[in-house]
Amino acid sequence: MGGVAGGGYGVGGAGGEVVYLDMTKETFAPSLAMIEEAVEKHGDSVAGVMWVHIAGIIAAEFPEAVRFCHDRGMFMLEDAAHAHGSILNGKMAGNLADGGAFSFFPTKVMTTCEGGMIVTNDEHEDYIARSLRNQGKRGVNYGNYHEDFGNSSRMTEIHALIGSIQLQKLPKMLKARQEGYKIISKQLREAGISFVSADHMDAASHYKIIIHLPDGADLKETKAALAKEGVILGGGVYEMPCHVQPVFRGLAEVGSYPGTDQWCPRHICPPVTSATTPELAQYIGETLVKHLGAYMLATAGSPAA
Numbered sequence: 611m612g613g614v615a616g617g618g619y620g621v622g623g624a625g626g627e628v629v630y631l632d633m634t635k636e637t638f639a640p641s642l643a644m645i646e647e648a649v650e651k652h653g654d655s656v657a658g659v660m661w662v663h664i665a666g667i668i669a670a671e672f673p674e675a676v677r678f679c680h681d682r683g684m685f686m687l688e689d690a691a692h693a694h695g696s697i698l699n700g701k702m703a704g705n706l707a708d709g710g711a712f713s714f715f716p717t718k719v720m721t722t723c724e725g726g727m728i729v730t731n732d733e734h735e736d737y738i739a740r741s742l743r744n745q746g747k748r749g750v751n752y753g754n755y756h757e758d759f760g761n762s763s764r765m766t767e768i769h770a771l772i773g774s775i776q777l778q779k780l781p782k783m784l785k786a787r788q789e790g791y792k793i794i795s796k797q798l799r800e801a802g803i804s805f806v807s808a809d810h811m812d813a814a815s816h817y818k819i820i821i822h823l824p825d826g827a828d829l830k831e832t833k834a835a836l837a838k839e840g841v842i843l844g845g846g847v848y849e850m851p852c853h854v855q856p857v858f859r860g861l862a863e864v865g866s867y868p869g870t871d872q873w874c875p876r877h878i879c880p881p882v883t884s885a886t887t888p889e890l891a892q893y894i895g896e897t898l899v900k901h902l903g904a905y906m907l908a909t910a911g912s913p914a915a
């Protein structure tokens with residue numbers, strides 16, 4: 611799910627109002643058509659879009675969505691929290707629009723234990739972002755003069771050191787994930803099991819591999835059956851979307867999100883990490899096919915609607 615930011619008063623330090631966008635089954639991200647529809651509905655008050663590269667997948671349509679935004683004077687920001695090392699059309703995540711943010715939380719592709727990183731090619735945005743993380747003090751200012759409403763979001767040197775070591779290991783960590791994806795996706799495809807594909811990309815982080823739960827399969831039972839064979843699933847990518855979480859109620863207008871409502875509760879993510887060996891990936895893939903393949907055969911064998 612992504613969101614567009616309007617110009618009214620509401621959530622966030624910039625005073626924007628959030629309008630949720632739905633997501634497609636194929637990408638778990640919005641589509642250009644969804645942005646167009648939101649812009650049509652909300653008009654010139656739409657300031658920009660925050661697009662999530664969920665699981666590290668950059669949708670093939672993303673560059674077109676960026677162009678659409680820019681043509682209308684809107685910004686496009688990339689939530690690249692999952693997308694370290696993801697590349698589409700020769701460009702890395704975080705470098706495809708006006709700016710992006712990466713997460714270095716421990717579960718992510720690389721970590722600094724906590725924290726993250728903002729990236730932008732715009733010098734002024736860079737200057738302001740550095741101020742906002744330093745209590746709104748612009749420039750090299752550790753005194754008491756505040757020009758922006760900032761925060762204390764400074765990374766400690768110890769954590770930065772962990773990050774720079776992780777960065778050196780990143781190619782190796784990505785390779786393990788990419789190899790895992792290659793092995794598992796081949797098996798899924800052969801068994802007719804649907805998943806979110808990264809095949810249109812130059813490279814993907816594979817923070818998660820998203821598999822659509824087949825019709826008839828129960829999430830809890832599937833998780834338990836896989837766990838019995840040692841395939842313990844990691845968390846999914848937002849089983850419960852923001853618009854149904856009570857804490858966010860009232861912060862944004864809630865519309866209809868059929869893709870989100872259908873697929874957030876009905877997907878699984880196999881345990882592929884930076885430490886996954888090809889042998890392990892092969893076993894994970896075989897076990898997934900063993901448990902999910904039966905549903906595909908049942909669907910294929912059922913009379914056409």
Ligand SMILES: Cc1ncc(COP(=O)(O)O)c(C=O)c1O
Nearest residue numbers: 662689691692713714715725726
């Ligand atoms: C898509 C997405 N964006 C942003 C974040 C926030 O990252 P952090 O926990 O580093 O603030 C997360 C964290 O899980 C995430 O999954």
